[in-house]
Amino acid sequence: MEVEIKLQPGLAGPRAVIYCGEITPEVEAAAARLAGATRRLAGRREGRVYLLDPGEITLVTAEGQQVYALCQGERYLLKARLYELEAQLAGSRFARISHSEIANFDWVESLDMSTAGTIHLRFKKGGGAFVSRRYVARIKERLGL
Template sequence: MDIRIQKIDETGTEYIEIGCYKVDGRVQDIVRFVKSRQGSIDAVKDEQHYQLPITDIFYLEAVDDKTFIYLKKDCYETRGRLYEFESSLSDRDFARISKSVIVNLMKVSAIKPALNGRFMCVLSNGEKVIISRKYVPDIKKKLKGEE
């Protein structure tokens, strides 16, 4: 697939156009990535499609081969993989806190100890998610602005 980047006048609206033979999984991956950079993520709940604003997301969790997005009260399923979100959300306020969870740091109200060198994020909706030991040094760096 060729990649062409064209500079446009600042008075115009920025756009991305994909020329493809058919809209397959590869194209959908690109669209999903672009949307996630723009501020929303495609997700499904009860067979209905939704655009979830990134700022509303509390955390994302991978369970088996599926990825779930948790908002204040509701849970949605998304086709994206956790490592894709880790990459696309890394320069936002999200951080990987365990093998299966990425958390929105803006939704964390406190960090508590959780036995054996682990910690626990207490979210503003009362939910708790575990920070595994492996990710503690990276979280500390991110919170201090060293990353």
């Protein structure tokens, strides 16, 4: 990606414009970083609050009324709702894969599409998650499959 910075004295705040021929995952990620969508998330574990870097989160999952982030083999309780996190992480490396899960595709090692109508994501650090049939078409489109 080509980057250019121009100084404009008197400008109230920084402004970024991305020129592109098509919207690619690289363009979406750059836009999300510039928009500040990658700010840290507060997660609770064992009575302590941790500031989580979204890039380190493998999977965000909802279980009952609780939302958890899986990050470096640990599970952190998040205060935000899943739909709020989906909006906050939109346009970046995250994608909704089921009614109760959002996956970080930077951590996806491979996709197993041998079962008809579903996709099983395998993560680099172990574990996995299934893409529900409802979201398979969106994931395939996003990945260019």
